Amino acid sequence: MGYAADELTRMTEARYIDYIKAQKGMKPIDGLESLLRYLKGNGIKLAVASSSPPSIIEIVLSGMFGIKGLFDAVVSGDGLENSKPAPDIFLNTAGLLGVHTGNCVVIEDSANGIRAAKAAGMTCIAYDNPSADNRQDLSEADFVVGHFDEIRNRGILRFSKGKITVSR
Numbered sequence: 001m002g003y004a005a006d007e008l009t010r011m012t013e014a015r016y017i018d019y020i021k022a023q024k025g026m027k028p029i030d031g032l033e034s035l036l037r038y039l040k041g042n043g044i045k046l047a048v049a050s051s052s053p054p055s056i057i058e059i060v061l062s063g064m065f066g067i068k069g070l071f072d073a074v075v076s077g078d079g080l081e082n083s084k085p086a087p088d089i090f091l092n093t094a095g096l097l098g099v100h101t102g103n104c105v106v107i108e109d110s111a112n113g114i115r116a117a118k119a120a121g122m123t124c125i126a127y128d129n130p131s132a133d134n135r136q137d138l139s140e141a142d143f144v145v146g147h148f149d150e151i152r153n154r155g156i157l158r159f160s161k162g163k164i165t166v167s168r
Helices: 005-022 032-041 054-064 088-097 111-119 149-153
Strands: 047-050 073-076 105-108 123-127 143-145 157-160 163-166
Touching: 032 149, 047 054, 047 088, 054 073, 073 088, 088 111, 105 111, 111 123, 143 149
Parallel strands: 047 073, 105 123, 123 143
Antiparallel strands: 157 163
């Protein structure tokens, strides 16, 4: 019995959602929530720009981690003409936030995401996830951190009137 591509996609997504829902007690990566609250407290607009389907983004942000309220926009790559490494998702997200791309900082953990951020004219901080199964080439990022606390501790970002400046 064969399946159409969209049917397979829906089936895979449904299984992944079941898997996510079965994960009890999972928390965001150490330091992420405190960084988000710190940025929000400094008047910075926050967004998620993910290639994942909207249903998975919703379950992770709302159901699993309870942090969706920290974000001003949540954007899925579904429906966009081009996916990462094309800049479409980041350009779309900046437009939704009403922020010039040169004033955006992206935190990414994949080579394609970094390329997309740079193609959009954005500063990119790469998160080198020590528990990732497949190590990514993060060399095109402006900064690489192994823990989200480094973003504050190294003074990478500075704030003035709800805008970010990046220390070089």
